[in-house]
Amino acid sequence: LMALAIFGLMLPLLTLIIKLDSPGPVFYSQDRVGLNRRRRRDEFGGDDRRKVIQPGRPFRVLKLRTMSTNAEVRGPQWAKKNDVRVTRVGRFLRRSRLDEVPQFINVLRGEMSIIGPRPERMVFIRQLEKEIPNYRDRLLVLPGITGLAQVINGYDNGIESVRRKVELDRQYIKKAGFVQDGSILLSTVTVVLKGEGAR
Numbered sequence: 642l643m644a645l646a647i648f649g650l651m652l653p654l655l656t657l658i659i660k661l662d663s664p665g666p667v668f669y670s671q672d673r674v675g676l677n678r679r680r681r682r683d684e685f686g687g688d689d690r691r692k693v694i695q696p697g698r699p700f701r702v703l704k705l706r707t708m709s710t711n712a713e714v715r716g717p718q719w720a721k722k723n724d725v726r727v728t729r730v731g732r733f734l735r736r737s738r739l740d741e742v743p744q745f746i747n748v749l750r751g752e753m754s755i756i757g758p759r760p761e762r763m764v765f766i767r768q769l770e771k772e773i774p775n776y777r778d779r780l781l782v783l784p785g786i787t788g789l790a791q792v793i794n795g796y797d798n799g800i801e802s803v804r805r806k807v808e809l810d811r812q813y814i815k816k817a818g819f820v821q822d823g824s825i826l827l828s829t830v831t832v833v834l835k836g837e838g839a840r
Contacts, residue, residue: 642749648742655705655739662730665710668743673702673760675752677780696770697780700752702760703743707731717764720796736836744786756822757785758810769803779810782817789813789821792828 656667674697712726720727727735734740747753753760758779761769770776785791790809797803813821 644742644745645749648739648745651739655734658730659706659728659734663709663728666706669704669706669708670701671704672699672762673784674698674763674766674780675700675760676783677777696766696777698752699763700747700750700760702753703746705734705740705743707734707740717762721798738833741786748786752783754783754785755787756825757783757788758813759788759791759806760784769800772800773804773807775811776807778814779807782814787825787829789825792825792832 659667677697707728708724708726708731709728731740744753745755748755761779766776788810789812790806793809794802794806797806813825
């Protein structure tokens with residue numbers, strides 16, 4: 642609530658600069674996959690061979706728009722370094738992580754946590770769970786705005802970075818607790834202040 646209150650004071654200015662920079666809406670929402678309530682942590686690392694139509698709870702993630710409105714006219718794709726689809730204001734929003742603040746609404750709704758694995762789109766989950774063992778273990782806890790993989794691994798840029806992310810997410814789930822969460826929050830502040838990992 643505190644983060645959203647501060648964000649609300651900044652929103653008129655952010656709305657103005659986003660609108661002046663590029664045509665389109667101020668906010669951006671996208672379907673993501675969240676917590677899998679059909680599996681439990683005591684199944685962690687188990688062999689789950691069931692065909693699951695919906696591997697986790699779907700929800701609409703909220704963000705400030707940082708890309709042009711035709712960013713995915715050629716289909717879903719990962720953000721790249723120096724991505725030409727990102728607007729000028731969008732680069733600032735991503736570097737400062739201000740584009741992520743609306744996701745605190747998802748936290749209030751119970752769809753996300755402040756800390757946890759990054760929520761992913763179904764199209765990428767279907768692709769990646771075929772290539773990376775235990776990929777769906779990431780869905781054993783609520784997805785987060787920040788997390789161990791986000792502060793260490795940054796944005797995905799290929800299959801190998803996703804493999805690292807999955808292992809970091811599994812490591813987080815195994816050791817989840819206040820001490821680890823506190824450490825991740827401090828690391829997140831450092832990453833935001835340095836503008837690291839933004840694309």
